[in-house]
Each structure stands twice: as structure tokens, then as C-alpha cells.
Amino acid sequence: MGPFMSPFNNLLCMLLGISFTVWFTLLLVFIIVPAIFGLSFGIRSLYMKMLLKVFKWATVRMERGAKEKNHLLYKPYSLNGIIAKEPTSLEEELKEIRRNGSSQDLDEFEMSDTFYFCRRGIESIVDDEVTKRFTAEELDSWNLLTRSNYNFNHISTRLTVLWGLGVVIRYGFLLPLRLTLAITGVSLLVVFTTMIGFLPNGRVKNFLSEKVHLMCYRICVRALTAIITYHHSENKPKNGGICVANHTSPIDIIILASDGCYAMVGQIHGGLMGLIQKSMVKACPHIWFERSEVKDRHLVAKRLSDHVKDKSKLPILIFPEGTCINNTSVMMFKKGSFEIGSTVYPVAIKYDPRFGDAFWNSSKFGMVNYLLRMMSSWAIVCSVWYLPPMSRQEGEDAVQFANRVKAAIARQGGLVDLLWDGGLKRGKVKDTFKEEQQKLYSKILVGTQEDRSRS
Amino acid sequence: KKLNISHSQITRLYSRFHSLDKGENGALSREDFQRIPELAINPLGDRIINAFFPEGEDQVNFRGFMRTLAHFRPVEDNEKNKDLTSGEPLNSRTNKLHFAFQLYDLDRDDKISRDELLQVLRMMVGVNISDEQLGSIADRTIQEADTNGDMCISFSEFTKVLEKVDVEQKMSIRFLH
Numbered sequence: 001m002g003p004f005m006s007p008f009n010n011l012l013c014m015l016l017g018i019s020f021t022v023w024f025t026l027l028l029v030f031i032i033v034p035a036i037f038g039l040s041f042g043i044r045s046l047y048m049k050m051l052l053k054v055f056k057w058a059t060v061r062m063e064r065g066a067k068e069k070n071h072l073l074y075k076p077y078s079l080n081g082i083i084a085k086e087p088t089s090l091e092e093e094l095k096e097i098r099r100n101g102s103s104q105d106l107d108e109f110e111m112s113d114t115f116y117f118c119r120r121g122i123e124s125i126v127d128d129e130v131t132k133r134f135t136a137e138e139l140d141s142w143n144l145l146t147r148s149n150y151n152f153n154h155i156s157t158r159l160t161v162l163w164g165l166g167v168v169i170r171y172g173f174l175l176p177l178r179l180t181l182a183i184t185g186v187s188l189l190v191v192f193t194t195m196i197g198f199l200p201n202g203r204v205k206n207f208l209s210e211k212v213h214l215m216c217y218r219i220c221v222r223a224l225t226a227i228i229t230y231h232h233s234e235n236k237p238k239n240g241g242i243c244v245a246n247h248t249s250p251i252d253i254i255i256l257a258s259d260g261c262y263a264m265v266g267q268i269h270g271g272l273m274g275l276i277q278k279s280m281v282k283a284c285p286h287i288w289f290e291r292s293e294v295k296d297r298h299l300v301a302k303r304l305s306d307h308v309k310d311k312s313k314l315p316i317l318i319f320p321e322g323t324c325i326n327n328t329s330v331m332m333f334k335k336g337s338f339e340i341g342s343t344v345y346p347v348a349i350k351y352d353p354r355f356g357d358a359f360w361n362s363s364k365f366g367m368v369n370y371l372l373r374m375m376s377s378w379a380i381v382c383s384v385w386y387l388p389p390m391s392r393q394e395g396e397d398a399v400q401f402a403n404r405v406k407a408a409i410a411r412q413g414g415l416v417d418l419l420w421d422g423g424l425k426r427g428k429v430k431d432t433f434k435e436e437q438q439k440l441y442s443k444i445l446v447g448t449q450e451d452r453s454r455s
Numbered sequence: 456k457k458l459n460i461s462h463s464q465i466t467r468l469y470s471r472f473h474s475l476d477k478g479e480n481g482a483l484s485r486e487d488f489q490r491i492p493e494l495a496i497n498p499l500g501d502r503i504i505n506a507f508f509p510e511g512e513d514q515v516n517f518r519g520f521m522r523t524l525a526h527f528r529p530v531e532d533n534e535k536n537k538d539l540t541s542g543e544p545l546n547s548r549t550n551k552l553h554f555a556f557q558l559y560d561l562d563r564d565d566k567i568s569r570d571e572l573l574q575v576l577r578m579m580v581g582v583n584i585s586d587e588q589l590g591s592i593a594d595r596t597i598q599e600a601d602t603n604g605d606m607c608i609s610f611s612e613f614t615k616v617l618e619k620v621d622v623e624q625k626m627s628i629r630f631l632h
Contacts, residue, residue: 084629097625109576109592111600111608112617114499114558115625117579121503122527123628124493126471131491135474424492433496438581441498445592446584 031181035218044227044379048355051378055143055354058159062142065156083126090116090440109445129418133329134425136357143354145377170376178223178375185219186272190279192216197282206312209283210261217258226380227355228255235386236260237315237345240308242337245347246409247319248327249360250367251374252349255382262317263287263307267294285313301336308342315345320402321422326359327351329416330409333402343389346405348413352381363425385412460525464630468524472517482514483507498579502558510563526554529627549614551626556613566607569593 034040088096093116144159144166192212199205221228236259237243243262245252256262264286268277277288287307293299307313320333327350338344351358356377360370374380387408392401403419410417460468475487488504489495497503507515507523515523528546543550559567559575572593580589600608600616608616 084631097620109596111559111596111613112555112620112625113579114555114575115620115622117497117499118503118555118558119527119626119628121494121497121500122524124491124497125488125503126468126524126628128491128493130493131474420492428489429492429495433492434498434500435581437496438498438579439583442580442583445580446588 027177027180031222032184032219035222036215038214038218044225047225048227048379048381051355054162058142058144058162061156061159083123085123085127090437091444094444113441129329129416130420130424133325133331133418134363135326135361136359137326137328137353139353143378145356147357147373166378170378174225175372175376178225181219181223182371182375185216185223186276188219189213189216190276193279193283197279206284212283213261213280214258217254220254221258224251224254224374224380225378226251226255226382228259228381229383230259231383231385232388233259233386235345235388237262237347237386237389238343239313239315240311241315241343241345241389242304242308242340243315243317243345243347244320244333244337244405244409245317245349246327246330246413246415247321247324248349248351249324249358249370251358251380252319253317255349255384256317256347259384261314263314265289265304265316265318267291287316297336301340304337305340305342308340320406323422323425324360324362325422326361327353327415329418330406330413331418331420331422333406335398335402338392338398338402338405341392343391344401344405345389346387346409348385348387348409348415350383350385350413350415352383355379355381358382383413387412460521460528465521468521469517472520482516483520484513498581499558499575502575502578506554506557526551527626527628529629530623546627548622551622552614552617553610555622555626556610559608566605566609567613568607569597572596572608 030041030043094110094113097110097112097115144163146163189212193209196205196208196212199208243256245256253264257264261284263284264280266277266288268274268288268290277286280286281288285307287303289300289303304316307316316337318337320337321331322334325331356374356379358374358380360367365373390401390405390408392398396404407417409415472483475490476483477487477490478484485504485508488507489500494500494503507519509515509519522545525545530546530548556567557563559571561571561574573589576589576593584592597606597608600612602612602615603609
């Protein structure tokens with residue numbers, strides 16, 4: 001048995017060796033080298049166009065299948081929601097309810113006043129603006145991923161075959177490729193930044209640090225097959241400024257940092273993340289906080305403003321929402337970063353959900369699970385808009401400034417501008433909002449009486 | 456069938472039910488409703504949530520969920536399906552008024568007492584109106600509505616007071632598609 005097996009063993013080893021070499025050469029030539037120089041062969045855009053054609057074909061098949069069975073194809077919530085909501089105020093509504101009733105004046109209680117609150121309550125049970133922002137956006141048509149199949153029932157044999165083929169390609173070819181790239185990118189980042197850390201502070205160090213960061217982030221971008229379109233690059237953030245963007249996932253950082261250099265802000269984690277953070281800060285100053293320091297708002301503000309005053313340091317990257325939102329809306333911006341008083345460079349990031357949903361639902365998936373899902377989607381396609389810089393105006397307080405910036409980002413990205421706090425993902429809403437409603441109603445009941453007695 | 460809701464509306468409502476059901480046990484509890492911020496800040500939020508739960512129960516299944524929501528279907532839809540044998544639909548004017556009546560009638564004894572009225576008023580105005588003022592508002596309301604002198608408002612007295620109000624429109628929500 002022994003001598004009989006060995007020629008085959010040798011052959012097998014040789015074949016394996018050759019295929020690995022070929023694999024790595026292709027990887028190097030087509031992906032890593034362009035990443036270093038920031039060039040592109042255009043392979044990813046071609047891939048994207050092909051995928052779109054396939055999705056369109058799949059939708060047509062499904063619609064045909066649905067028509068044969070005489071059903072309407074499931075269409076999720078459109079931008080208008082599933083019910084018609086009249087944006088009338090409390091006063092208008094109460095006046096209308098009483099239009100035909102006994103008392104036209106609003107200063108007396110009518111039993112029909114409850115109708116307004118009742119209807120509003122039921123409307124919010126059927127469809128509310130907030131809870132749907134914390135789960136993945138539903139698609140209009142199926143993109144051949146099981147995870148985004150919400151009730152698309154009319155799947156013919158041909159579609160199933162296509163789906164099966166998709167699974168093989170994504171898990172058998174794309175996922176290993178992307179994992180290899182990701183590991184390469186991260187290890188190069190750690191190794192090179194540690195090496196640069198040994199250089200003395202100066203122009204050479206900054207230059208090299210910039211190049212290394214850009215190169216590694218570009219490799220990571222290719223590890224996710226991220227196809228990014230940058231708009232208005234003339235507005236890119238400059239030193240001494242703060243860059244704010246809407247937050248959808250940790251990938252936002254990779255997307256922004258592969259086009260420019262930023263100082264990151266965040267809490268120091270343990271494990272692999274901690275290792276990456278510690279080595280990054282050796283090459284250029286990032287702002288990392290210990291867990292205990294995060295609660296101290298004054299300390300945080302001081303460190304941020306110190307960094308910003310030093311014009312030689314890179315612009316800070318902050319996500320004022322404080323948590324990941326599903327990229328259909330922008331939620332309340334925390335005012336901390338807007339109190340510092342430097343120029344704010346707003347950036348809007350909008351993902352195209354057809355190729356893969358980038359939202360990180362942290363209550364459903366851990367980080368590793370999330371990254372694996374990212375790497376087994378078709379691609380991550382997004383657009384980044386650099387908006388013109390904004391500063392706080394005379395007589396504007398931090399909250400108003402934050403809302404102004406938020407409105408600009410929402411407008412550019414085509415997102416819904418909400419006043420609700422992203423913290424509602426986990427926490428309860430504050431009682432003060434209910435008290436505001438109660439005050440409003442009380443004023444209507446009692447307020448007009450006071451006006452009458454005065455005149 | 457009595458609900459007269461279309462297939463696509465049912466699908467959508469089921470999807471919504473499922474997304475509210477965080478425990479994934481096929482039923483909603485009061486906490487599941489309170490997780491909706493817009494409902495939590497509604498002054499009558501708790502009373503509305505209560506309307507979904509039958510006497511003594513703390514779980515509502517999808518059928519119960521739809522049944523309660525069916526009260527709010529617009530009345531025009533009935534014109535299309537005039538089914539004489541199916542009895543009074545859930546979204547008739549009377550049933551809508553009954554839903555509103557039950558918001559006041561906490562102990563479900565078919566009468567709104569002065570206390571029950573005061574409680575609902577207190578929920579709507581919060582701390583902004585004094586007890587005396589609220590008391591006089593309640594007294595005036597009962598005086599105007601009470602016809603049989605029992606110092607309570609029965610369902611028929613309630614209906615009479617609201618006979619000129621466009622209940623059909625104000626207690627309806629319109630589905631798009």
C-alpha cells in the first residue's frame with residue numbers, strides 16, 4: 001500500500017502547491033497591488049452591473065409566477081407607510097371633531113376629545129416611525145439571498161437553481177477570498193503601524209502613517225467587495241475639523257477612512273479590536289477612551305477640543321447618533337460634538353440594500369456573525385456625499401446646530417429626518433414627551449378661558 | 456370573514472405583529488406595546504393598550520390583535536360587501552362608539568362613573584389642572600349627558616351626546632392599497 005500511494009501523494013501535493021501559488025499571485029496582482037496605489041481595474045463595477053441584470057430577471061419571473069396564481073406580489077412598506085396619516089395638530093383635530101357638536105369653543109371638555117388620542121394611538125400600533133428603524137430595511141424585490149426573503153413565495157424552479165448557484169458562488173468562492181483579504185489587511189495594518197511607531201515624530205512619520213492607513217483600509221474595502229461612489233470630494237474634511245456622518249454599521253469607518261485620513265474616537269476594547277486600536281495609535285494620534293472615562297462628559301469634551309486645536313492633527317471622525325440605525329432615517333444627533341466650536345464637515349452615507357444589507361442589528365448578531373454575513377452578501381454598494389462645511393451661527397445653540405447638520409445630511413442622503421433618539425433601540429422613551437402632550441391639551445382646555453377673562 | 460380585511464392587509468398586519476412580538480411566542484404582551492415610543496408618549500396609551508386584552512388576560516394573539524384593529528376600518532368599505540347574514544360589522548358606528556366608551560369605562564360595568572371620568576381626564580391633562588377644576592369639568596359633563604339621573608353615563612346616553620359627531624371618520628384609519 002505504501003509505495004503505491006506515494007506517487008499519488010506527490011502529485012496531490014504538487015497540484016495543491018501550484019493552485020495556492022496561482023491563487024495568491026492572482027490575489028496580489030488584481031487586488032493588493034491596486035489597493036496600495038489606489039487604482040482599480042473596474043472588475044467590481046462590472047460585477048455590480050451583472051448582478052443588477054440577474055435581479056431584474058428574477059423579479060420578472062416572480063411577478064409572472066404571482067400573476068399565474070392571481071395574487072399580488074408582496075410589497076413591503078413604501079416610503080409613505082402602510083396607512084395614511086394626516087399631519088393635523090391637536091387643536092385642528094379637536095375643532096373638527098366638534099364641528100357639528102354642541103360647543104364650538106375649545107375651552108370646555110367634550111367626551112369626543114379622546115377620539116384624537118385614540119386614533120393616534122392605534123395608528124402608531126399599526127405603523128410607527130421609530131421601531132422600524134432598528135431592523136433591516138425590507139426590499140421591493142428579492143435579491144436571491146435567503147436572509148432577505150420576506151414572504152416572496154412565488155419562486156419557480158429556475159429561480160431556485162439560480163439561488164443555489166448564488167449560494168455556491170458566495171460561500172465557496174467569494175467568502176474564502178474575502179476572508180483572506182480581510183486577514184491580510186488587518187495584519188498588515190497592525191504590523192506596519194507598529195513599525196512606524198518606532199520612527200521619531202515628524203513629516204516622514206505622518207506621511208508614511210497616512211499611506212499605510214489608506215493602503216490597509218483599501219484592502220479591507222476589497223475584502224468586503226465594497227463599491228463606493230464618492231461625491232463632492234472638494235469638501236473633504238480638513239485638519240482641525242470634525243467630520244460627522246450617519247451611522248449604519250462599523251463598516252462606515254472603513255468606507256470613510258479609505259478615502260481620507262481621520263482620527264478615530266472610541267472606547268478601548270479588549271481582544272483583537274484592542275490590539276488594532278493600540279497599534280494604530282502608535283502611528284498617529286487617535287482618541288481612545290478607557291471605559292471609565294467615557295461617562296465623564298467634561299473629560300471627553302476636553303480631549304476632543306484639545307485635539308481639534310492642534311492643526312497638525314487629523315480631523316476627528318464622530319457618529320453623533322451614538323448607535324447603528326438601519327439607513328432609512330437619521331435620528332437625533334447628540335450635542336456633545338457640536339459644542340466644541342470647530343468647523344463641522346457633514347458626510348452622508350447611503351447604502352444600496354439590493355446587494356447586501358449593511359445594517360448591524362447588534363441585538364440580533366454579534367460582531368463576528370455580522371462580518372461573516374457581510375462577507376457572504378453579494379457586495380456592499382454605497383454612496384458617500386461630502387457636504388460643505390458648517391459652523392455654529394450667532395445665537396444658535398448646540399442642539400439647533402446639531403439639528404441643522406442632521407437635516408442637511410438627511411436631505412442629501414434621501415433619508416427621513418427624525419427627532420427621536422437612537423437610544424430608544426434599547427431604552428424607554430422619557431416621560432417628558434408625554435408631559436408635553438398633556439400640557440398642550442391642558443392649554444387648549446384652560447388657556448382660552450384665561451384669554452377670555454382678560455379681555 | 457366578519458373582519459372584511461383584504462389578503463395583502465392581513466399579510467402586512469401579520470408582519471407588523473411579528474415585528475412587535477419580541478419574545479417570539481405568537482402573542483403580544485403589554486410590554487411589547489409599550490415599546491412603541493409614539494404610543495408610550497400618548498396620554499391615553501395605557502387605556503388603548505388595555506383595549507386589546509380581554510378581561511383578565513395578559514397575552515393577545517394575532518386574531519385578537521386584528522379583531523381590535525378591525526374597529527378602525529373605514530365604514531365606506533362595507534358598501535362593497537353588503538352581507539346581510541353576517542350581522543353588525545366590527546367597524547360600524549355603534550361598535551366604534553363602544554370602543555371609545557370602553558376607554559372611559561375602566562371596570563367594564565357599562566357605566567361611566569364620575570371617578571372613571573376623572574381618571575381619564577387626569578390622564579389627558581397630566582399635572583397641569585387642579586383637582587377642583589377637573590372635578591367641575593367632570594360634574595358639568597355628567598350633568599349634560601345624564602338623562603336618567605343616576606349620576607353615571609350609560610352607553611345610550613354616551614351615544615346621544617355624540618350623535619352629531621362624525622365618528623365614522625374620526626375613529627378610522629385608512630390603509631394605503
